[in-house]
Amino acid sequence: MDFVTLAGLLIAFSSVFLANWLGGGEVFLLLNLPSAIIVIVGSIGATLIQSSIQDAIRALALMKWSLFPPIYDFNSARSSINNLAHKARRLSLLALESDVNAINNPFSTRALQMAIDGTDPNILSDRLHDDAVRIHERRMKSVNFLESIGGYAPTLGIMGSVLGLIQAMANLDSPEALGHGIAVAFVSTLYGQGFANLVIFPIAKKLSTYVDKELLYHQLLIDGICGIAIGKHPYRLELELATYE
Template structure:
């Protein structure tokens, strides 16, 4: 579990509550269910209008990366590829058939199997690069879905404030109720800004970093399998793969 995500959320929201308390504000005024509904539910609804079900499902599945991030062990991948290169040079490319099932990464297993099956190394590399790019595009499409939620949230917050002010104006004959209503109305704006800038956009930034890391990891695997397929010297291949971090 990524404890930094939890720690960041706790610190971010605590700073808002602390600032409100130091300013003499009442915490109870910040707790407003209608404001939360119009910001969170409204933002998700607006994003669904511009998207499709498949994209929404992929986005929801990707959110788990913020707490349970994928692990891309570049050192282990380099070691495994280098061992495969030594074995292929010592025996043959076909001798790697039994190693395909041992690779933990499906992308790597598929790439190595295609190389063993006799695919042209250059065409193989081009095809794998295209596949890696498509995976990246799907990730970014899901991240874009989440980013849109953050984009709509501040606007929905303003709409919630306007709605609250309309309701507050109905109490013009009661100054005390009017003041309380106006205070509550502006909570929607706070929710919109807070939801976007303290939750959605930081998570989007983190997920984008993981998507970049995944693409780099796939490029490492592609270059490694391509080097094995063309019979590149293991030591030279090792030096080239060491540039991936």
């Protein structure tokens, strides 16, 4: 689990409550269920209008990376590719049949199996590159879905504040109730800004970093396996892959 994400969320929200407390504000004024509903549910609903339920499901699945990030061990992948290259040079490409799962990655398993099956190296490279790009684009579509939620949240927060002010104005004959209603109304704006800038945008940025790293990792696998397929010398291949980090 990525405790940095949890720590960041805790620090971000604590700063808001601490600032409110130091300013003499009451904590319960920041807790408003209707405001949370109009900001969170409304933002998700608005984003669904421009997307689809499948996009929402994929984005939700990708969000788990913020707490349980994928592991891309470049050093281990280079070492495995180097071992496979030495074995293929010493024996043959067909001798790698028992090693298709050596890197323990679905993308590499498919790529190595295609190489062993005799796929033309040029076709193999093009097809794998296309697959890697499609995976990246699909992931980024989920990231964009989350960023859209963050884009709508502040506007929904303002709408919530306007709605709260309308309700507060119904109490013009009671100054005390009017003041309390106005204070609660502006909580929606705070929720909209906080939900977007303390939660959604930071998480989307972190996920985008992981998605880009996945693309680089796939590129390493493509260059390594295609190098094995064309019989490139293991030491030369090792030098070429050393730049991937």
